[in-house]
Amino acid sequence: MPKLTDAERNAFLAERKVVMKIGVVRPDGSPFVTPLWFIHEDGAIWFTPRERSEWFDCLRRDPRCSLCIDEQPLPYRKVIVEGRAELVHDVGEDDEWRDLYRRMAARYVPEKDAEAYVRNTIGERRGLFRVKLADAKVRTWRLPLKDEPGEGIWAKRYFQDPNVQFDTRGPEKS
Structure with missing residues (x-):
């Protein structure tokens, strides 16, 4: 089964509009999966839950998570990460990482609209998490190329x- 090289993995993780799914553990032990925006920088996957999101509470209680970043069109690339999410900035510290949030938003909405998106959601307090790839189990896969x-x-x-x-x-x- 072909695996992505580090360069292929990094290029895939840098592509615009690729959504990540995060799996977390609820207090009763059941899984909870949700799609979200992310950004890959400095050897880590960064993501940001709103203060009242269920998965934010789950990660506060238990930082174990699974990340799935994949695509539907050929060659069906996927990156699966199993690790521990580190809360880098808690709610109320949003101003300290606002530029990273702008870069993240620009991956999913037109760049000219990213600033407006950030401005329009600035009242929604968020935390900032990361999973360092070097500290996680990372698996990649794709179909063979031609x-x-x-x-x-x-x-x-x-x-x-x-x-x-x-x-x-x-x-x-x-």
């Missing part, structure tokens, strides 16, 4: 028959 062999794109553990050979066209008996 010049790469298509065999072995799925882990063999997914197949009950050990004699199955597989490529981008699907499993075949050998």
Whole structure:
């Protein structure tokens, strides 16, 4: 199964409009997943919950999280991160990281509108979290590119028959 190189991973994480899903643990132990904006800078994934969001409370109580950043079009790139979210700035400290928030907003709305978005939501107090990639378990995956062999794109553990050979066209008996 092809993995993204660090350069491919960083380029993918820098693409505009790619949304992240975060999985956190509720107080009763059940999972909670929500999509959100993020930015990848300084070897970390940065994200910001509003003060009253459920997942903010979950991370305050238990910083373990799972991040899924993926795409639907080929080559189906994905980055999965399992780690601990660090609260870098708590609510009320928004002015200290407002520039990072502007850069984050500019990834999802036209740059000319990013400042207006920040200004219009400035009353919504937020925290700022990060997950350092060096301190997390990071897995990447993508389909083979045109010049790469298509065999072995799925882990063999997914197949009950050990004699199955597989490529981008699907499993075949050998």
